[in-house]
Amino acid sequence: MSGGYLTNAGVFLLNTLFGLFIGAALVRLLLQWARADFYNPLSQAIVKLTNPALRPLRRYIPALGPIDTASMVLMLSLQLVNTWLVTALLGGSLGLVGSVVIVLAELVSKLIYIYLFAIVIQAIASWIAPGNYNPMLALITTITEPLLRPIRRVVPPLGGLDLSSLVVIIALQMALMLIVAPLADLATLR
Numbered sequence: 001m002s003g004g005y006l007t008n009a010g011v012f013l014l015n016t017l018f019g020l021f022i023g024a025a026l027v028r029l030l031l032q033w034a035r036a037d038f039y040n041p042l043s044q045a046i047v048k049l050t051n052p053a054l055r056p057l058r059r060y061i062p063a064l065g066p067i068d069t070a071s072m073v074l075m076l077s078l079q080l081v082n083t084w085l086v087t088a089l090l091g092g093s094l095g096l097v098g099s100v101v102i103v104l105a106e107l108v109s110k111l112i113y114i115y116l117f118a119i120v121i122q123a124i125a126s127w128i129a130p131g132n133y134n135p136m137l138a139l140i141t142t143i144t145e146p147l148l149r150p151i152r153r154v155v156p157p158l159g160g161l162d163l164s165s166l167v168v169i170i171a172l173q174m175a176l177m178l179i180v181a182p183l184a185d186l187a188t189l190r
Contacts, residue, residue: 018082019110022075025050026110027143028128030069031116036142036148040135050074079103105183112172112180118144119172142166 029045036043050071057070079088087094094102118140125137151164 023076030143034142102187105180109180119165
């Protein structure tokens with residue numbers, strides 16, 4: 001038996017643990033950009049989860065206007081460590097430029113997937129329980145509204161059916177194909 005199974009399990013575990021925390025930090029950043037309600041229980045849970053890592057960084061890394069640079073540095077650093085650990089576990093090596101490019105591709109990919117899942121959850125919830133309040137759905141609406149609002153201005157509802165979610169999902173999938181995939185390919189060439 002080879003170490004392939006153990007290696008795959010290690011890669012899965014690293015990607016899952018790092019991905020969940022990076023995702024939480026990314027959601028926190030999105031909530032800040034969208035000026036979400038931080039009295040929401042879900043917002044408070046995300047803040048409590050990410051504060052231990054962000055609080056020390058904020059002492060040394062100030063925000064640049066509306067951009068929370070401490071969160072961005074944390075996400076970039078964690079994704080870089082994750083990439084290096086996975087690459088080492090797989091027995092490969094990446095140069096600094098290749099690592100930075102793959103880190104950017106991974107973070108953009110995570111951002112797109114957060115939006116995709118949020119829009120799908122919002123669409124399903126609108127069919128199941130339209131008009132009901134739920135703290136999670138309130139945050140999802142806050143996060144997705146900056147993407148959906150401009151599309152709603154251009155694409156009118158058809159018979160009460162809002163097609164803006166479908167248009168944004170298609171655009172996000174295209175971004176995965178036309179931005180993230182070429183970035184990942186570029187990283188392997190470096």
